[in-house]
Amino acid sequence: MKNLIVLLTIVLTITSCATEGKIEDIVVIGGGLMGSSTAWELSKYGNDVLLIEQQNAVYTFGSSFGEARISRSLGPNEDIFSYLQQTSVSETKNLIDYLNKGEKHELHSMEDIYTTSPVTYIYSKSQLKEVEALLDGQTDRYEYASNVLEAEEKFGMKIPDTTMVIREFKDYSGTLNPKVLIQKLHKAIRKAGNRINYNQKVTGLKKVDGIYKIEITNTQTGSSKTVLSKKVVAAAGPYNGTLVKEIAPYLTNLITPKRLFLSFIKINSAKYNALSIAQKEKLKASYPVAYLNSEIFYSMIEKFDEDDIPLLKTGAHFLRTDISDLDEVWKLELTTEEIQWSKENTLNYLTKLDLPIAFEDLEYERGYSCVYSLTQSEVPYVSNALDSDLEIDAGLIIVGGMSGIGAKGALAYGLFAADLVLNKKNNSYMYQKAMSALGSERMMKDIQNIDN
């Protein structure tokens, strides 16, 4: 009996510490757009990486959930967000080339991910200075309607005389599909010989003697194990604060998750089919749109249904609510007011497009709750973590606070994070400018300001 107990103890010790013998080079936690992009960029550089994701390979929630995000480039001179979007587009081209390498036929294309389409911006006349700064020396192609007449002439739009319209035209501006992008990133990570472990939830992260101890629970079997790693990238989206709470407890003060809603609105089939071909084309060319009013209404075509009717995804950048339980928030239904708001704002835009659609022609298909991770300035972090003496922790990189802008720059954030992991330098002016906006110097200042 005594021998049996000793044997059992040995077996249990071996299984619970199954991976403790091995020390990983780099573990990326979170397989949304940010973690997947970072793991890919590290793979591209030839590193050994393990990506850990708590969900199954088919995601049902997360800030990257869905099939459309606005991808736009237009910004004022030396704008870091234009730079990030353009860098992400060129990194996505590298990804596609890598996936096609060695294949007899080109199996992957940029068009699987991006739908190039004009991006429409509606501004209020009170934002004239902002618009002038945006267009001054602008190198991206655009059309600008500064008044009612020009809006009618250039875009066939009927706008109030308090507004102005800009339309951006550029390859890979329009929308991008995060679901497809994540799938391709995962394919490329594997093609490079790296591993992705799904259904693995990180339940603890500690640093012991310079090595990260990552406690993991299998979400299907409930079994747990510990993985050791020399370096860690925290890319758990809105869960980042909880994830790093033992090493970087300040992060919960720097990044706040907030709930947003997204509605899918459809024009009823009889009405949509009665539109002329020109009207349907006009509708297609007028999405995505961002109305830069106080709520920032935005809308895009998520996809076309089996009858070729567009599903209009609609939301508002500033209509945010507090979250009481992050695990539950994804399942929250939309309120009657949110659905009403979505229909009214969709109708308002379709009326500006001079399309013969009435409120009763709009059908609410479905909706879901989603989460922004918000920093105070709404600018994300791609930064080394800082220890209690505010010294840089070279082994822990945080990619978070992505708000509503992360997707269009996803691979650029991934590239920056990979460069931090590997301590790679890039002295180009825009890279440095973006890094100082996203990186550890800013994080340090933000930590010092927490109690002020």
Ligand SMILES: Cc1cc2nc3c(=O)[nH]c(=O)nc-3n(C[C@H](O)[C@H](O)[C@H](O)COP(=O)(O)OP(=O)(O)OC[C@H]3O[C@@H](n4cnc5c(N)ncnc54)[C@H](O)[C@@H]3O)c2cc1C
């Ligand atoms: C409503 C909405 C609209 C948006 N619209 C746009 C847009 O139009 N254009 C644009 O550019 N951007 C947009 N964004 C922003 C963009 O989608 C996000 O910035 C981006 O998807 C964030 O990706 P992420 O990887 O940081 O987070 P997530 O996608 O949330 O990824 C984090 C991952 O980590 C996993 N995870 C969490 N905790 C753990 C753990 N403990 N163990 C293991 N895994 C864990 C999660 O399951 C998840 O898959 C929008 C965002 C939202 C919410």
